[in-house]
């Protein structure tokens with residue numbers, strides 16, 4: 573067994589924000605909202621804007637380089653998540669990607685077909701499916717267990733009928749933090765010829781998923797939460813993408829995945845995604861020697877390093893919250909083997925979530941209170957959706973010192 577732990581000083585040295593005159597005063601706990609970016613991403617974007625901010629794919633040098641950089645981003649990201657290059661597309665956000673996808677999947681849904689959504693999900697993976705009522709789909713809700721805010725697989729099984737066509741479910745809740753067993757859900761769905769749409773937005777920042785291993789039909793996550801610019805990735809199985817209708821220019825018929833999304837992503841942002849890969853490669857090379865491994869194997873090892881670090885920090889926060897009887901934590905009260913993300917939502921029985929976040933912010937803890945667009949989840953739990961929960965979300969660049977400062981600030985509540 574290797575005994576290597578994440579070198580947090582090295583990690584933080586890769587993110588210019590930690591030296592920025594404003595950011596360096598803050599302990600950042602709003603990572604589930606959006607993450608900082610490593611210098612490799614900034615350098616890539618700068619380079620693109622300086623050298624090749626021209627229309628790509630022509631034969632002159634700058635244009636050729638622009639096209640190559642954009643293609644490289646797609647190639648590397650497909651390898652990171654174990655997909656084929658023509659199985660991923662990059663859009664402006666997960667919300668946009670899921671609307672575009674739901675529109676395309678209308679081709680597979682006829683009146684009377686059933687779609688299962690959950691009340692644990694962010695609205696981005698609910699509303700686009702509810703809209704399919706317009707074409708006669710019946711929407712069923714897989715409800716959380718109110719005792720623990722979890723989605724129970726047994727409840728899903730009860731909802732599935734011969735008419736079920738789609739299950740839209742989050743891989744990890746942005747409020748509860750729980751990691752749902754997406755692989756098992758896909759297994760059950762596929763026995764019944766059902767497509768699964770997995771929302772990986774809250775999962776991917778803590779370790780990139782292996783989409784083939786999960787066997788999910790469509791999977792999406794927001795790249796601005798996985799250390800990149802404001803873009804989102806959508807994966808779809810090739811055999812399904814091939815059959816979706818063309819939503820792009822008519823002459824592009826058959827050229828999936830470009831057929832799914834009208835227009836393409838921002839070019840410089842797309843090219844800068846190579847910087848995320850390079851950052852993960854740097855993380856790997858800093859901690860490990862074996863250079864013969866595939867990208868996927870390297871990512872797996874880095875994922876593990878990240879999980880252990882996040883588990884250690886996260887469990888300290890959870891231990892604190894467990895001992896505070898006035899604070900009500902939502903979700904599991906310990907992290908083990910990636911059963912939950914280090915995203916902790918809570919309310920107080922004494923003061924509002926807004927007041928708590930204001931106290932924390934006064935101590936330079938960057939956090940917020942909100943419903944975080946998972947308002948069905950909050951409503952089900954009987955939480956005021958305006959005041960919402962206080963959410964503390966950390967990622968692998970958070971340090972022991974951040975946690976110490978957070979706990980000192982929480983003591984003031």
Ligand SMILES: Cc1ncc(COP(=O)(O)O)c(C=O)c1O
Nearest residue numbers: 665666667694696746773774794
């Ligand atoms: C779990 C989850 N799904 C979907 C989204 C929507 O992502 P985007 O902002 O890229 O539309 C979010 C955003 O916070 C989220 O947390």
